[in-house]
Amino acid sequence: MLDEKTQDFIRTHREEDVRRLALKPAPENVDLRMALQQIEGWQTAIRKLPSWAERDGIQYPPRLPMEQCSSEQTARYKQALVKRLLDNDSTEAPHTLMDLTGGFGIDFSFLAPLFDRAVYMERQPELCRIAAHNFKTLGLAQAEIRETDSSLSPDEWPDATCCFVDPARRDTVGRKTVAIEDCEPDLSILQEAIRRKAAFSLIKLSPMLDIRTALRTLAHVAEVHAVSVQGECKELLLVMTRQKPEKTACHCVNLGTEDPTFTFTLTEEEEAACTYSDTPGRFLYEPNASVMKCGGFRSLATRYGLRKLHPNSHLYTSDHSCKDFPGRAFAIEDCCGFGKKELKGLLNGLGQANLTVRNFPDTVAGLRKRLKLKEGGNAYLFATTLSDGRHVLLHHDWSQYAAEEAKSLPLWPLTEEGADGKLHAVIHYKEYEPMFGHYGVPSYIAGMNVSAIAYKTDCWNISRLDNSFQLSGVMLLDGGVDNEQQAEELMRRAERRFAGKPGQVMFMIKDCGEGDGSRYIPIASSNEGDWKELHEQATSDIVVAHSWFRSLSGLDYASGFNAERILHEYEVALNTVILSAQEELLDPLKAIMEEVLREECDSLAVVNRPPTRSKPLYMKVWEARKADGLDYDPENELEQLFVAQITKYAMRNID
DSSP states (O other): OOOHHHHHHHHHHTTSOHHHHHHSOOOTTOOHHHHHHHHHHHHHHHHHOHHHHTSTTOOOOOHHHHHHSOOHHHHHHHHHHHHHHHHTOOOOSSOEEEESOOTTOHHHHHHGGGSSEEEEEESOHHHHHHHHHHHHHTTOTTEEEEESOGGGOGGGSOOEEEEEEOOBOBOTTSOBOOSGGGSBSOHHHHHHHHHHHEEEEEEEEOTTSOHHHHHHHSSOEEEEEEEEETTEEEEEEEEEESSOOSOOEEEEEEETSSOOOEEEEHHHHHHOOOOBOSSOOSEEEEEOHHHHHHTOHHHHHHHHTOEESOTTTOOEEESSOOTTOSEEEEEOOEEEOSOHHHHHHHSTTOOEEEEEEESOSSOHHHHHHHHTOEEEEEEEEEEEEOTTSOEEEEEEEGGGOOGGGGGGSOOSSOOEEOTTSOEEOOOOOOOOOTTOOSSOOOGGGGGHHHHHHHHHHHHHHHHHHHTTTOOOEEEEEEOOOSSHHHHHHHHHHHIIIIISSTTSEEEEEEOOOTTOOOEEEEOOOOOHHHHHHHHHHHHHHHHHHTTOOTGGGTOOBTTBOOHHHHHHHHHHHIIIIIHHHHHHHHHHHHHHHHHHHOOOOTTOOOOOOOSSOOSOTTSBHHHHHHHTTOOOOTTOSGGGSBHHHHHHHOOOOOO
16 A cells, blocks of 8 residues: 555656656655556556546556556457357356456456456466455455466366456566467466366457467367457457357457458358459558458458459459448559559659558568658558569559548548447538648638748848848859758758858759859849738738738728728628637537536627727717617616726726
8 A cells, every 4th residue: 555645746746757757866755666656557557548547546567567458448348248248148147257367457357347256366466466456446346366376276266157368478588479388377278177167268369379370279269359459459369168169250350440340250261252353443452450360361352342462462452432341441543563664654753652562572661762762641552463473563642532432531530439428520621722632621721821921021031131131142053962852951051151141142953064063143133022012912811811801900901091991891700700600619618607607608698899989989888888789777877977988997897
């Protein structure tokens, strides 16, 4: 149990850098080692176990058990899986859970509420102590803690409905292991005892383990679950039963995405007919990591009516758009071989792309170097082999994606179910901007280009001011540069060495012919009006891009400021922009105020005042209130004051 001062230290510093805290002197009566362990554990839990991080009183183990424990997403998946198995189990209640490798107890804590009795077994005393504390904090009254090496005492195991096992995947010197025989406990030895004691068992294994190898090692496996989280395979789950199942079903799951679960049996995969194509169709499909792990490649092609590009490529194609595919879909813009001319045509102007290699005689790094491509961007390139043995490069560009296929694009944030059971998502409203052809953009994006012009004209005028508004000339540099970065560096070096102040000499790079070289061209005069006019136009365009009004932005017309024009623009802005924006803000404000303050807020409204005087100052307050449609009392002494008095001194609030 942590003492009060240590707990206070944890609460105060839990969002700080643990490494920096470790270098500071330990405060008096504070167990710094334990405090740092709890802070580091909580920071991991924020990302990995959000519901635990939100709960006060949870204790965290050292770093290794925190790294090895399940995430909340995968633990909830196991919870749903075991609930389904319990619903289909004919064993009469009460139901018992037996966890042979308790560890930090994440999976146990999510499974235990499904059972009448839950037995946690762990050989490390510290983890047992932490588990006992946390299970009490979580209200798991059915939990029993046994400090024991479960592999040494199978006869002492309770009879259970479900046995959960997550063997340690590290050897005696801390190196990671994958094979079942190399893990602790060795399930190849214990499997008969597990089947004898439990109606069914759930076994968690390394995602690196080959499934066929696992099935040869462990008998009576009814289900295989390859569980990925947002495209990364996190764990392999095996459901083992007492009786030998008729078939083994494989479930390919990609949590945190809209990918459907793809399920097939090993028998179905063996018998599935698959067609191959030496000509890519309009669309390309890449299975997610879970499908790749389970290897249901022929079943996938048959189920979705797709053609494989090659028996070993694991890429699919079709001429029609395939919805609900468990993976990524791309529209193929180009397909070419690796001849010099073909590559030049496909890569013309392309300097950045996401590169994937499937069944291809080169690595991503090697091919990226060969093609001179940076990583990232909207373009996707797939290097693969077709069924006729040809090596090809397939090209997709999100920026060229057809509008009719927009629903296949990944949306962010993903639609998720809220606490009220309703689905929530953000809808993007697209503003016109010719440079952004697909995704919706905020209003300020439309004014980005003119904002850049205004910024550059300001910078240019500042540099000219530093040089007494004198641009001495232009230096043409005979350069042999390959890219903009090299050109920029060459110009900066020349400016630092020869120009004096920045902006005094304009440098330009040109490809010079034989006998031609760098040269300096003096400038006798410059057109002052062009820069001023460009800046003023850009400033005006920024206002227009934001759907606003010139006078209301403080920009005058040629005729100067005019009160009537300002009032007119205000009325237009009020009816076209302001009122609708206020309505969008008022609804959530009313909801929050009613929930927090418990007050009726139907009458809450925004009072809009015009930017110029709309009433004569000699009006009395009650007359002004009457003109505004507000309650008024001609007998009220305060309302007998003239508007001029209120405006001049701003002393009282009559409303």
